[in-house]
Amino acid sequence: MFPRLRVDRSFMTGGWALTTLEEYFLLEDRPSYPWSFFLRLGFRGEADRQAVELAFARAVARHPLLRAIACQQPGGWRWLVRDETQAAVHWNTNAIDGQDFTATYLDVTKEIGVRLYVDVKTDSSQLIFQFHHACCDARGALGLIDDWLVEYARATGVQQQIPPLPDVDPDVLEQRGHFKANNRQTASTWTVLVAGVKRAYRFLRQQPAPLLDFEPAGNSEATPSDFPAVRTFHFEPMITDQLRQVAKSEGGTLNDLLCRDLLMALCRFRDEVRSSSSNAWLRLAVATDLRTADQQPMPATNQSSMVFVTRCENECRVAEPLFQGIHRELQQVKDWGLGRTFLRSLQIGQRLPGGLARRVRQKKCGATAALTNVGQVLRDSRVPCVGDNLVAGNLQLETVDFLAPIRPLTAASFSVCTYAGCLSICLQYDRRALNEPAADQLMETYRDQLRSHLEETIDRRPAT
Structure with a gap:
């Protein structure tokens, strides 16, 4: 059992109204396609069960939306904190090397939006944090994980010089959903508005093809017993650095390179x-x-959004113009704040008759695939390092993987993060569209695409 923690209840009366984005993730969620994402941490060392659970309870207590349940009330959906509902921890001491973890549907109308799965062996441990996307995004989840690392180090009694965790101010949650203009924005408000309308028009006009022709699961179907279906590979630090340098030499970013090579793959x-x-x-x-x-x-x-990069297949066969076009598009999205276009479309849908509930479960393909690049993770963590690896108590963090959700007719979701110099790429896929050999083939195609362009660029460089 978890220890009971005293929590300031002064802000709990009435809770918080869901933002438009939170309501979208809540209403579009379903057992057959959960809006859950995962962060998988691989440690050297055997995790201490009591310390893990105590640290988890203390970390969750610092994040109000991860202690809340979504309740429908007069006037709309609201987050209401439920202290009596403890965050679930699933403990496994019979972990088998190479065996994928499994999870179940997380319903935030019945339980809080975070769980922890722990696989322990004598010399290693794997912790998998499951989050509901209505509660937070990857950056928010990483904040909880950093808190957990600090609390675990303290719970194990190891004397480490760790800065104190800052106080939590629940009032700042009123700012969520408020997205300010980018300081880099150089275009006029009218120009930005027109650009957003054009993006929305192209989104509606350019109907994307699914990765393969298949019949997605129905809304009433149960979560698959082998959820999530995952493939993972890692690039070592030297290759990761080379990929970043290649993107820079071509006038773009690693994210531009990842997008370009994924479309080609x-x-x-x-x-x-x-x-x-x-x-x-x-x-x-x-x-x-x-x-x-x-x-x-x-x-x-959740302070995230989505942008949609669409190209015809013929454009995806020529690397250089594809890269430059993606770079220009994504740079404009950053500079002009066009990531808010998707949120504005949700706000419009919310105001129409029937609201979002009538519009979120479309039967058309919204995207061929998804790509989430979280960037460098935990680089500002409060716990100390041995080399490039963080150390919390008796555990040394060696790998971090991020797994983003799939959606109906979007059968492949790729997730990228960098930890200790290593680039992790994970694929979550829909088994209704891809069997295991096909998933392996897709992952290998993406990996080979990244490697081949890296090798071609290195070969073109003049000898020194």
Whole structure:
């Protein structure tokens, strides 16, 4: 059992109204396609059960939306904190090497939006944090994980020089859903508005093809017993640094490179599987962080959005112009704040008859695949390091993987993060569209695409 923690209840009366984005994730959620994401941490050392659970309870207590349940009340949905509902911890001491973890549907109308799965062996431990996307995004989740590392170190009694955790101010949660204009914005308000309308028009006009033709699960179907279906690979620090340098030498960013090579990999995969080529629209749903500098210390919440990068397949066969076009598009999204276009479309839908509930479960393909790049994770953690690896008590953190959700007819979701110099790429896929060999083929195609462009660029460099 978890220890009972005293919590300031002065802010709990009435809770918080869900933002438009939170309501979207809540209403679009379903057992067959959960809006859950995962952060998987691989440690050297055997985790102490009592310390794990105590640290988890203390960390969750610092994040009000991760202690809350979504309740429908007159006037709309609200988050209401439920202290009597403890965060679930699933403990496994019979972990098998190479065996994938499994999870179940997380319903935030019945339980709080975070769980922890722990697989322990004599010399290693794996902790998998499951979050509901209505409660927070990846950056918010990483804030809880950093708190957990600090609390675990303290709970194990190891004397470490760890700065104190800052006080939590629940009032700042009123700022969530407020997205300020980007300081880099140089275009006029009218120009930005027109650009947003054009993006919305292209989104509606360019109907993307699914990765493969398949029938997605129905809304009433249960969560698959082997959820989530995952493939993972890691690039070592030297390769990761080379990828970043190649992107920079071509005038872009690592994220531009990841988008370009994923579109090319999707095109190649579709050609190989169908033994033919076409010129359908391929679309990536790309996650984007809308946090401002003063929102960084906010407790776990969702300050993200999505932008959609769409290209016809013929454009996805030529690397250089594809890269430059993606770079220009994503740079404009950053500079002009166009990541808010998706949120504005949700706000419009919320005001129409029937609200979001009538519009979120469309039967058309919204994106061929999804890409989420969280960037470098835990680099400002409060716990000490041995080399590049964080150390909390008797545990040394060696790997971090991020797993983003899939949606109906978006059968592949790629997630990228960098920890200790290593680039982790995870694929969560829909088994209704891809069997295991096909998932392996898709992952290998993406990995080979990244490697081949890296090798070509290195070969073109003049000898020194």
